[in-house]
Amino acid sequence: MADERALVERAARGDRRAFExxxxxxARTIFAHVLVxxxxxxxxxxxxxxxxxxxxxxxxxxxxxxxxxxxxxLKVLAKNKARDLLRxxxxxxxxxxxxxxxxxxxxxxxxxxxxxxxxxxxxxxQIEEVLTTMNPRYAAVLRLRLLEGRPREDCAAAMDVKIGTxxxxxxxxxxxxxxxxxxxxxxxxxELVR
Amino acid sequence: xxxxxxxxxxAGGPAGPAHPEWEAELRAGLEADGGSxxxxxxxxxxxxxxxxxxxxxxxDESASRIWTDIxxxxxxxxxxxxxxxxVAAPAGVAAVMAAVLIVVIAxxxxxxxPRGDVASSADLLEQQFDLLAPKARAEVSRTVDAGRGQLRxxxxxxxxxxGGRTHGGAP
Numbered sequence: 121m122a123d124e125r126a127l128v129e130r131a132a133r134g135d136r137r138a139f140e141x142x143x144x145x146x147a148r149t150i151f152a153h154v155l156v157x158x159x160x161x162x163x164x165x166x167x168x169x170x171x172x173x174x175x176x177x178x179x180x181x182x183x184x185x186x187x188x189x190x191x192x193x194l195k196v197l198a199k200n201k202a203r204d205l206l207r208x209x210x211x212x213x214x215x216x217x218x219x220x221x222x223x224x225x226x227x228x229x230x231x232x233x234x235x236x237x238x239x240x241x242x243x244x245x246q247i248e249e250v251l252t253t254m255n256p257r258y259a260a261v262l263r264l265r266l267l268e269g270r271p272r273e274d275c276a277a278a279m280d281v282k283i284g285t286x287x288x289x290x291x292x293x294x295x296x297x298x299x300x301x302x303x304x305x306x307x308x309x310x311e312l313v314r
Numbered sequence: 315x316x317x318x319x320x321x322x323x324x325a326g327g328p329a330g331p332a333h334p335e336w337e338a339e340l341r342a343g344l345e346a347d348g349g350s351x352x353x354x355x356x357x358x359x360x361x362x363x364x365x366x367x368x369x370x371x372x373x374d375e376s377a378s379r380i381w382t383d384i385x386x387x388x389x390x391x392x393x394x395x396x397x398x399x400x401v402a403a404p405a406g407v408a409a410v411m412a413a414v415l416i417v418v419i420a421x422x423x424x425x426x427x428p429r430g431d432v433a434s435s436a437d438l439l440e441q442q443f444d445l446l447a448p449k450a451r452a453e454v455s456r457t458v459d460a461g462r463g464q465l466r467x468x469x470x471x472x473x474x475x476x477g478g479r480t481h482g483g484a485p
Contacts, residue, residue, distance in 0.1 A: 217357030269328020291343030
């Protein structure tokens, strides 16, 4: 973002237009790369995004600028808000199908929006590597249904099975993927947030 | 501009990682496989794989709606809408009205002479005293006479009880 530091300084003085600029620049990245993976739920992620930026506006006067951007600070705020939400609702992170811990186990943490994209490319490459070690039918159903996002009927036709059998294959394939990751040296059982 | 900012919600396209259909499909698979219980570990894997290829996008409409909510909270509240004002204003108005009422009621009539008021009060008291005084004096005389007679009687009775002698030694 051009002259982000000046924008942040204006926002820290209470300029709401400047703060909107920061929101527009980073809200989508934080939503997609931090909150949805942590919460596993779109509505919760939207609520948390709102809370994150409200907290950010309040805390901006104390923020010490660090190159290259404000993104890591916003990301920490978002993660704290997501943890607060999980604790307040008494939920465990994994109980909503949250997968942030898996992302971090495979590719680590990103420090900027462009890093997030690079990490995601790395994630795709790692997934491909793991898929090559799996039972071909399981790998095929994961590719067709989850990676390519093809409709269930198309997947069932491509796999030459009924829809019910496709569901069983998908379930077993997800379980097999976890085991394949472990064989690949990737432990997907990180500490859960309570 | 980041990569996900170029992406749009999956209107009619493949579902994003947070879509509820993944859980429904995995649960159907678990049950068809004769199992029961939680599908959370498998759901996390499914979402991870979807996330790697399709981000859960925050559309323009959702982003603007959330910003509107944030802006509403951040916008400075005009002084006449602030909480302290909504509480203090009615109390202040009531106090002012009460003060005005007291001033109006207690205000002396400019046509009346206050010295005349005092004089007329004194006259009234005097007239009332004149009416009551004769009766009161008569009552006092009657009470004193009765008391005096009773006391005399008691003294004579005491003297006779002590051998017919009076206190002064007279027979």
